[in-house]
Amino acid sequence: MKILIADDSRVMRQIVTRTLRQAGFGGHELVEACDGQELFDATVKEKPDLVLSDWNMPAMTGIEVLRALRANGVQVPFGFVTSEVTTSMRDEAEATGALFLIAKPFTADMFRDSLDPILG
Amino acid sequence: MSISTGPTSEDLRVIAEEVWASYLDPEGIRPLLLDYSPDEKLDGSDGEVSAAVSVTGAWRGHVVVACTSAASKHAAAALLGIGLDDVGGDDVADALGELANVIGGNVKSLLPEPSALSLPHVVIAGPSSGSRWPAVTELCRLSATWYDEPIVVSVLESTSREGASAA
Numbered sequence: 001m002k003i004l005i006a007d008d009s010r011v012m013r014q015i016v017t018r019t020l021r022q023a024g025f026g027g028h029e030l031v032e033a034c035d036g037q038e039l040f041d042a043t044v045k046e047k048p049d050l051v052l053s054d055w056n057m058p059a060m061t062g063i064e065v066l067r068a069l070r071a072n073g074v075q076v077p078f079g080f081v082t083s084e085v086t087t088s089m090r091d092e093a094e095a096t097g098a099l100f101l102i103a104k105p106f107t108a109d110m111f112r113d114s115l116d117p118i119l120g
Numbered sequence: 121m122s123i124s125t126g127p128t129s130e131d132l133r134v135i136a137e138e139v140w141a142s143y144l145d146p147e148g149i150r151p152l153l154l155d156y157s158p159d160e161k162l163d164g165s166d167g168e169v170s171a172a173v174s175v176t177g178a179w180r181g182h183v184v185v186a187c188t189s190a191a192s193k194h195a196a197a198a199l200l201g202i203g204l205d206d207v208g209g210d211d212v213a214d215a216l217g218e219l220a221n222v223i224g225g226n227v228k229s230l231l232p233e234p235s236a237l238s239l240p241h242v243v244i245a246g247p248s249s250g251s252r253w254p255a256v257t258e259l260c261r262l263s264a265t266w267y268d269e270p271i272v273v274s275v276l277e278s279t280s281r282e283g284a285s286a287a
Contacts, residue, residue: 008239009218011199011211015143018201056221056237083225084237104222105142 001119002029004048006039006065007081008057012104016052016081022108025119036060040068043076050118052102055082055089063089066096077118081106127230132262132273135226139219144198144266153265162186162270170252171216171242173224177235180278181256183224185216189245191269192216213242227275255280 003020007013013032020026031046033039037059043051053062060068066078080093083104093101100114133154140152162168170186187195189212196207196215217240228237243252256276264271 009214009221011196011214011218014200056225056239058239083222084228085225086229086233088233104225105139107142 001049002031002046003119004031004033004039004042004046004051004053006033006036006042006051006057006062007054008034009054010034012054012081019106019108019111020115023111023115025111025115028119036062036065040065043069043074044072048076050115051076051078052081053078055080055084063092063096066093066098070097079114127227127260127275129260129262131227131230132223132260132275135223136262136264136273138226139222140266143222144195150267152271154262162188162272167245169212169216169242169244171213171220171240173220173240174238175224175228175231175235176238178232179235181259182253182276182278183220183227184253184274184276185220185223185271186274187216187266187271188269191266191271192244194267194269195219209244213244216240217242223273 005013005016033042035058055062062080078098079100080098081102085101085103090101102110102114136152145151167189169189169192172182172184174182192212193207196211197204199215220240253276256278259275259277262273
């Protein structure tokens with residue numbers, strides 16, 4: 001499967017990649033995006049099987065990208081990996097079609113719990 | 121607007137320990153030491169690195185992570201999983217910015233909603249407090265040591281309407 005990792009921090013993209021491996025999802029093809037616009041473009045072009053996106057990014061936020069994707073009929077499974085998780089964000093993410101929010105700092109167990117139903 | 125509760129130094133300790141356990145010291149070999157911090161090494165000199173995220177909305181202020189250059193290189197090496205000698209300037213800025221983002225995001229969850237978190241601002245070789253934050257009061261602070269180098273996390277509440285966008 002192809003997983004698209006979007007975060008404006010290269011450090012965080014690397015940590016997400018490492019955590020995927022630690023969680024037992026190391027065999028998948030990984031693609032990266034470093035801002036919201038790049039995430040939107042890469043999702044349309046690469047057609048990933050799963051998107052793991054930061055919330056707060058330059059150009060477009062993660063939730064804006066998700067809205068734009070759904071408005072364009074792209075139904076890719078989409079989850080957030082974000083440092084801020086509030087009730088209103090969870091509600092907004094769920095209403096827009098996100099499958100999960102993983103809070104930073106995260107562990108491999110948290111990745112396993114959220115991703116097993118999709119990648120397992 | 122002032123808030124009457126949280127975040128506190130204890131909240132910062134819990135958040136920082138989670139960040140260290142997840143990213144900076146997952147093996148438990150180099151924990152963040154909380155009992156002692158030679159704060160005087162963080163005097164705004166050339167050897168200092170700081171990263172901040174700003175919160176605007178129902179609460180306005182900044183969450184600042186400041187440390188010595190040496191500590192920032194250790195952080196970048198640990199986060200990227202590379203050797204200390206391979207750490208470049210961009211790595212340091214990215215690593216400290218992401219630390220501020222993660223800690224700031226968790227602090228924001230303790231603050232009144234609605235509010236928004238900015239992208240991180242990183243200053244290498246510059247002051248982390250004082251003149252850089254002219255219209256704030258310090259709400260709480262965590263002073264710690266890592267690799268024998270000081271690391272300070274502070275939550276600064278804006279005291280004026282204009283102060284919220286001073287970052």
